[in-house]
Amino acid sequence: MKKALLLLFLSVFLTKTYAQDYFPVNESVHNKNKNYTVFTNATIYVTPTQKIEKGTLLIQDGKVVAVGNAVSIPKNAITIDLTGKTIYPSFIDIYTSFGIEKPKANMTPGRSRNPLYDTKRVGYYWNESVRPEINSYETFKYDQPKADELLKAGFGVVGTHVPDGIAQGTGALVALNNEDNSKQIITNKLTNHLSFSKSALTNQNYPSSLMGSMALIRQMYLDLDWYKKGNSETKDLSLEALANNEKLVQIFTSEDKLNSLRAAKIAKEFGLNYVLKGSGNEFERIEEIKATNAKFIIPISFPEAYDVSNPYLSNQIELADMRFWNQAPTNLKVLSDNGIVFALTTDKLKKIEDFKPNLLKAIKLGFDKTKALEALTTVPAAILGKSAEVGSLKVGTYANFIITSGEVFDEKTVLYENWVQGSKFIVNDLSAKDIRGNYDLTVGKDTYKWKIDGTADAQKSEVTTVDATKVKSTFSIAKNWISLVIKPADTIKSNYTRLTGFIEKPDALSGKAVLSSGEELVWKAVKTSPFVMVKDSSKVEKPLPIMPVTYPNIAFGDTKKQTTQTLLFKNATVWTNEKDGILTETDVLIKNGKIAAVGKNLSDAGATVIDAKGKHITSGIIDEHSHIAISKGVNESGHNSTAEVTIEDVVNSEDINIYRDLAGGVTISQLLHGSANPIGGRSAIVKWKWGSSPDEMLYKNQPKFIKFALGENVKQANWGIDNPTRFPQTRMGVEQVFTDYFQLAKEYDESWKKFNAGSKKGKAPRVDLELQTLAEILNKERFITCHSYVESEILMLMNVAEKFNFRVNTFTHILEGYKVADKMKEHGVGASTFSDWWAYKFEVNDAIPFNGPIMHNQGLVVAYNSDDAEMSRRLNQEAAKAVKYGNISEEDAWKFVTLNPAKLLHIDDKVGSLKVGKDADVVLWSENPLSIYAKAEKTIIEGVVYFDIEKDAQKQLAITKERSELIGQMLQEKNKGNGTQQPSKKEKKEYHCDTLEQL
Structure with missing residues (x-):
């Protein structure tokens, strides 16, 4: 009886056990299906380069057991004859948010009016956009409808993560296995994700700009290093998670070619290897992209043609956008031809069904089919370090493969089945016989x-x-x-x-x-x-002609990068800005990027001779205060002090204003942070080398500058916020900000000096990029350019500086400078002002056009600046106003926009005048440069002609022709019935000191 009861118990127990798929398998009591499935007589791609004709693939328990021409077939095998069919490894997309609910923006009431400056999270990193502790697998929910879409497109495995924030946490590797949910997550934590984008889950105001994001990432890595060395007194769960994620594959979402260069720059600084998720415009900067030595994840979401049937609307489309539509499908070929390793992703596609047509379009334009297959199989597997499991049909890998009617990248090829971990997903009926x-x-x-x-x-x-x-x-x-x-x-x-x-x-x-x-x-x-496929040659679409890439790839770009020339200008009026003054009938020789000679009757056998009789030659104009060519934010307004950010990180080499500046004779600008906070960010001094990369534009070994600000902007009087919450709110509060931060910087600097003097023993101080920058001011290693208007505040900042034993370098705007010019002279500060701006806001009511001349006559170094994209290309005329309003000599007035700003920037030993040995930053003018009729005919930087008025006329004709050709191509697309998008005018934001925006 007992034996019978025991048997009954076991039978019930085992029945329940079989019903629980997740229960541990005991081979002695559980009969697992060990049958084999064998696919015979197929063309099998074990890898993109290893092909087997009439091969056999043997799988068991979701894995590849054998593959080849002489595979021994077990007796218990289910055989599937695939005569005439082809087997490929299933595709891999390592960049998705599959199964992840999209983070929703924090819509806390009053968010826009009351931004959060400090975190309310306890035990985590101080910035809420840094969330490395997030693990995607913890919130993952298998999305079968989405899986079906991906399976139909040939994908078997995807990487998924939470696409939110700057440090986004870990990503998982997921098999698109609709049959067995216990096998879906292959690896819980495989990738660590980062981006430049702020989290949607926070009200925290910082960062509010791209440069703020970059500074935050740097500070995060510095904090991580400091934390790992045991220097912290408290536990930080975010930094611990970041440390634990270090050994994972690091994927950085850049979403733009210039952002890829920026991310690669950070990776180099900290010895990291980022896999960069790009945007599809990498071909526009392929040399720089290649130089990163990074691996990429590339989307193929090509733009639709514009509907240009309405000529008035089509005029709204920028040439760059029309050109990008034409060129974008070549990106994969260009990347491949340059030896860049990349995987493909479905990210950014409106629908997954567009994946194959877009890929075929790229293949028609020369992208190699084998490389395409690698980018979908072996390359993503290798990037993830999972080549032993996915990406091929080698023995031991998952049985992830697709069965097709023929070559996978043929338009007519049918995808029949997609097997994932040995589970079959039917796309089309494989049993259907081809009787053609x-x-x-x-x-x-x-x-x-x-x-x-x-x-x-x-x-x-x-x-x-x-x-x-x-x-x-x-x-x-x-x-x-x-x-x-x-x-x-x-x-x-x-x-x-x-x-x-x-x-x-x-x-x-x-x-x-x-x-x-x-x-x-x-x-x-x-x-x-x-059946023989007969292609109708009359219906074969020839690829549209591809427009050449220019540098930059916008209107007025050059088809090749310009090079240094040896130039000899003859018989010009030469404005030397040196003791020789203005010379008539004089020659200027430019050689090896330098001023080689200035004098009469010069000659050089290798020089291109230019007749400059009746024309004027000057050094290039230098704009001490500019905000053009900056990407995604001129202000980091998230804190009242943001000394840690730098404009050098966000120079936008694609800005058309660069070309316009060159057309106005400008060769150098200081790109300044805005004036949203008392202590702003560090500046960038740039040479406008049109067509060059952002790093190539940066002035080499440039002096260190930072932007400070006074007045209405910093106390938020004109922000339009009903209830501003950030300190300071008053002018006296502004003074307190300076005093507090300089005191903190002083203490910070002393702590490091003490630590270094003690042979670096004990716990190290935390590296603080903000205080480190301010300490450079105290140590006279960095100069201040300060936005200023009212005399009381000007005096206040000079007093603060003297209290901490340093000097302000430049007051910019300084429209009440004429009131305190003597005190400024005593302090040793220079002035960079407007020529005749006044009354555009309350604190400018006392501005006068005699301001610059008065300060000049007091012995100050005075410059005129633009602070405006339009004004910067006519600074020669602004200089002339000093003659009109102050009776300043033409020679001295010209120095207001050349030598004097060079002195304020501490680069006058290299530029600012036509002196032998200085950089050949030279402008050829049609007549006196102070005349309203003067035109810059050639603008030269270091011996390279970046603007030529004759070539400019040719470019304008070429632009008209190219637009016409592209419009014709787009009309063809519409006539074929292909999708189009409506034209729309892009409103470009022109940055000024007070421009605010959010990431």
């Missing part, structure tokens, strides 16, 4: 010619008499049953014959025919010739 070909059809005594063509998954039929007269017919195939209705050529409407039959042998078809009379007959069809 030409047949002799016999129905009773009647004979016909029967042609079956079309595609393998959509076969079509045409029936004719023996003498080639077409017979009306309808045809269909379903589950290998043929249905054919023939309407013989007679006058009786109801006279038709119905044929049905099951396909057993594609070469010899047969079945039952029912005549209109009801009589039943046997029909037969014998194949006389196989």
Whole structure:
């Protein structure tokens, strides 16, 4: 009895055990299915470069057991004959948010009016956009509808993560296995994700700009290093998670070619290897992209053509956007040709179905098919370090593969099945037989010619008499049953014959025919010739002509980068800005990027001689205060002090204002942070080398500068916020900010000096980029350019500086400088002002156009600046106003925009005048440069001609021609019925000191 009860208990227990898929398997009591599945007679791509004809693939328990031509087939194998079919490894997309709910923006009431400056999270990093502790697998929910879309496109494995924040946490590797949820997550933590984008889950105001994001990332890595060395007194769960994630694959979402260069710059600084998720415009900066030595993840979401049927609307489209539509499909070929390793992603596609058409478009434009397959299989597997598991059909890998009718990247190829971990997903019916070909059809005594063509998954039929007269017919195939209705050529409407039959042998078809009379007959069809795909050459679409890439790839770019020339200008009026003054009938020789000689009757056998008689030559204009060519934010307004950020990180080499500045004779600008906070960010001194990369534009070994600000902007009087919350709110509060931060910087600097003096023993102080920068001011290693208006505040900052034993370098704007010019002279500060701006806001009410001349006459170094994209290209005319309003000599007035700003920037030893040995930053003017009629005919930087008025005319004609060609191409696209997008005018934000925006 006891034995019977025991057996009954075991039977119930085992029954329950079988019902629980996640229960640990005990081989002694659980009969696991060990059957094999074998696929025979297929063309098998083990890898993109290892191909087996008439091969055999053997799988068991979701893994590849054997593959080859001489595979021993086990007795318990299910055999599938794939004669005429091809097997490829399933595709891998390592950049998705599959199964992850999209983070929703924090819509806390009052967010826009009351931004958060400090975090409310306890035990985590101080900035809420740094969230490395997030693990995607913890919130992952398998999305079967989305999985079905990906499976139909050939994908078997995806990487997924939470796309939110700057440090986004870990990503998981997921198998698109609809059958077995216990196998779906292959690896919980495989990747660590970062970006420049702020988290949607926080009200925290910092960072509010791209440069703020970059500074935050740097500070995060510095804090991580400091924390790992045991210097912290408290536990930080974010930094601990970041440390734990270090060994994972680091994927950085850049989303733009210039951002890729920025991310690579950070990676180099900290010895990291980022896999960069790009945007598709890498071809525009391919040399710099290649130089990063990074691996990439590339989307292929090509833009649609614009609907240019309305000529008025089409005029709104920028040439760069029209050109990008034309060029974008070449990106993959360009990357491949340059040896850049990259994987492909479906990210940014409107629908997954667009993936194959877009990829085929890239292939038609020269992207190699083998490279395409690698980018979808072996490359993403290798990037993830998972080559032993996915990406190929080598023994031991997951049984992830697709079965196709032929070459996977052929337009007509049918994808039948996608197997993931040995589980089959049906895309199209594999059992459907391909009966295409030409047949002799016999129905009773009647004979016909029967042609079956079309595609393998959509076969079509045409029936004719023996003498080639077409017979009306309808045809269909379903589950290998043929249905054919023939309407013989007679006058009786109801006279038709119905044929049905099951396909057993594609070469010899047969079945039952029912005549209109009801009589039943046997029909037969014998194949006389196989199906041959005949391509209609008249319908073969030739790829559209691709427009050449220019540097930069916008209007007025050059098809090749400009090089240094040896130039000899003859018989010009030369404004030397040196003791020689203005020289007439004088020559200037430029050689090796330098001023080689200034004098009469110069010669050089290798020089290009330019007749400059009646023209004027000057050094290039220098704009001490500019905000053009800055990416994603001129202000980091998230804190009242942001000394840690730098404009050097966000120079935008693609800004058309650069070219316009060159057309106005500007060769150098200082790009300043805005004036949203008392202590702003560090500046960038740039040379406008049109077509060069951002790093190439940066002035080499430039002096260190930082932007400070006073007045209405910093106390938020004009921010338009009902209840501003950030300190300071008053002018006296501004003074307190300076005092507090300089005191902190002083203490910080002393702590490091003490630590270094003690042989670096004990716990190190935390590296603080903000205080480190301010300490440089105290140590006289960095100069201040301060936005200023009112005399009381000007005096205040000088007093603060003297209290901490340093000097302010430049007051910019300084529209009440004439009131305190003597005190400024005593302090040793220079002035960079406007020529005649006044009354544009309350604190400018006392501005006068005599301001610059008065300060000049007091012995100050005075410059005129632009602070404006439009004004910067006519600074020569601004200089002339010093003559008009202050009776300043023409020679001295010209120095207001050349030598004097060079002195303020501490670069006058290299630029600012035409002196032998200085950089050849030179402008050839059509006449006196102070004249409103003067035009810059050539603008030269270090011996390279970056603007030439004659070439500019040629470029304008070329732009008109190119626009016309591209409009024609887009009209063709619309006429073909392809998708188009509506034209829209892009409103470009011109930055000023007070421009605010959010990431």
